[in-house]
Amino acid sequence: MGKTGVLEDQHYDIPFYAINAYVYCPYRYYLEHVQGIFADNAHITEGRFIHATKSKQSRWGNKKKIPGVFVASEELGVYGYVDYVISDSDDLRPIEIKKSSSTHLYENDRLQLIAEAVALSESTGKNVRLGVLKYEGSGKRFHVKIDEKAIKKLKEILSEMRKILSGEVTPKPKKSTKCEKCSLVSYCMPPDKDLKRMVTPHSERKESLFVMRQGAIVSRTGKSFLVSYNGDKLARVNAHSLSRIQLYGLITLTTPALKLAVEEGIPVSFMTLSGKLITKLSAPLSKNVMLRKIQYQKFEDPEFVIPLAKKLMIAKLDNMISALKRLGKNRKQKAKTEFIKQQRRNIKTAKSIEEIRGLEGIATKNYFQELQKYVPEKFDFDGRNRRPPKDEVNALLSFVYCLLLTDIQGICESVGLDPFLGFIHT
Numbered sequence: 151m152g153k154t155g156v157l158e159d160q161h162y163d164i165p166f167y168a169i170n171a172y173v174y175c176p177y178r179y180y181l182e183h184v185q186g187i188f189a190d191n192a193h194i195t196e197g198r199f200i201h202a203t204k205s206k207q208s209r210w211g212n213k214k215k216i217p218g219v220f221v222a223s224e225e226l227g228v229y230g231y232v233d234y235v236i237s238d239s240d241d242l243r244p245i246e247i248k249k250s251s252s253t254h255l256y257e258n259d260r261l262q263l264i265a266e267a268v269a270l271s272e273s274t275g276k277n278v279r280l281g282v283l284k285y286e287g288s289g290k291r292f293h294v295k296i297d298e299k300a301i302k303k304l305k306e307i308l309s310e311m312r313k314i315l316s317g318e319v320t321p322k323p324k325k326s327t328k329c330e331k332c333s334l335v336s337y338c339m340p341p342d343k344d345l346k347r348m349v350t351p352h353s354e355r356k357e358s359l360f361v362m363r364q365g366a367i368v369s370r371t372g373k374s375f376l377v378s379y380n381g382d383k384l385a386r387v388n389a390h391s392l393s394r395i396q397l398y399g400l401i402t403l404t405t406p407a408l409k410l411a412v413e414e415g416i417p418v419s420f421m422t423l424s425g426k427l428i429t430k431l432s433a434p435l436s437k438n439v440m441l442r443k444i445q446y447q448k449f450e451d452p453e454f455v456i457p458l459a460k461k462l463m464i465a466k467l468d469n470m471i472s473a474l475k476r477l478g479k480n481r482k483q484k485a486k487t488e489f490i491k492q493q494r495r496n497i498k499t500a501k502s503i504e505e506i507r508g509l510e511g512i513a514t515k516n517y518f519q520e521l522q523k524y525v526p527e528k529f530d531f532d533g534r535n536r537r538p539p540k541d542e543v544n545a546l547l548s549f550v551y552c553l554l555l556t557d558i559q560g561i562c563e564s565v566g567l568d569p570f571l572g573f574i575h576t
């Protein structure tokens with residue numbers, strides 16, 4: 151077996167997506183595949199969404215396409231899934247879908263596709279002379295020739311990648327325009343005024359089950375949850391595909407369904423109809439009592455709490471500034487962020503948690519006032535309101551804050567921290 155356990159070989163087996171990462175930036179490849187640091191950003195999340203939705207379509211022009219085909223090449227030591235395979239007379243063609251809006255072909259995508267094509271040919275014994283790359287953003291399709299020249303280039307790349315895996319070579323980070331779109335920028339580059347950082351959304355590879363139909367019943371069938379109402383089946387969801395269940399208002403959860411959630415480690419949140427968290431059932435709190443003891447001690451120590459609160463708050467304000475700047479850039483307007491920057495400076499010299507909280511409140515109010523400019527008028531959004539939210543935008547904000555809250559609570563509990571003892575807000 152090779153390192154990945156896929157092929158019998160002395161050399162390191164390499165997944166297709168790693169080839170893409172290496173050609174994009176060798177240091178990124180090193181961080182992900184040697185250091186084991188992965189992170190999502192808006193580009194990756196959107197790309198995953200495109201893959202998930204496109205995989206439901208079954209035709210490519212008038213040809214039938216087969217989604218998600220696993221292939222491997224023993225000769226090259228590469229493996230992975232091809233987005234689609236289409237059959238064209240005696241030939242097969244791999245199709246790779248990317249979210250890019252580019253009108254020209256990227257080299258990293260080209261080399262990934264060449265590897266997929268070689269593996270497809272070796273796995274099926276059929277000719278693969280062309281591969282197709284489609285950029286969803288621009289709608290452009292590129293036909294990539296799979297010839298000796300292309301395979302030679304791929305072999306050179308794979309050899310360089312294996313030198314990194316074996317420790318023979320360690321690449322260095324190199325600042326470029328690619329860094330702005332790179333999800334690892336926060337791990338890689340020091341804080342840098344010139345470098346715009348993307349706001350990074352949480353990586354959520356699993357689904358969430360939200361039940362809002364009043365009177366619905368969530369029961370268990372095998373390893374799945376069944377949602378029904380008045381005897382009609384509304385949905386059936388496999389427990390393995392779920393990361394959380396949220397029940398709003400009058401929803402019944404049967405005991406077997408609750409047991410399944412506990413067995414599978416799926417937290418269940420009971421919410422009011424307006425989205426307020428009533429209680430949450432999750433895996434028992436970690437037995438790390440000493441950690442909680444330290445947490446309680448630190449809570450009483452202003453020399454620990456105030457610098458930590460400042461760090462967190464400055465990070466929050468930085469994200470507000472980045473989000474507004476990005477919105478402004480998209481709309482070709484200059485976002486007003488000076489007021490938030492002023493609160494950021496004030497936080498640095500704040501003397502107490504109360505003062506930090508006050509400055510956070512001022513900055514947040516200003517953020518939402520500025521955000522109004524970018525929300526279409528039809529939504530009638532004039533700042534943040536809650537309990538209950540009075541318009542669609544506020545309802546959406548309350549909803550996602552609630553998701554975030556249950557996620558963070560779960561993370562705290564899983565490592566043994568008490569989520570009810572916050573150092574800034576409780």
Ligand code: SF4
Pocket residue numbers: 174175176177178179181323324325326328329332333334335338339
């Ligand atoms: S931030 Fe730049 S140098 Fe660092 S891994 Fe990403 S692309 Fe490479």
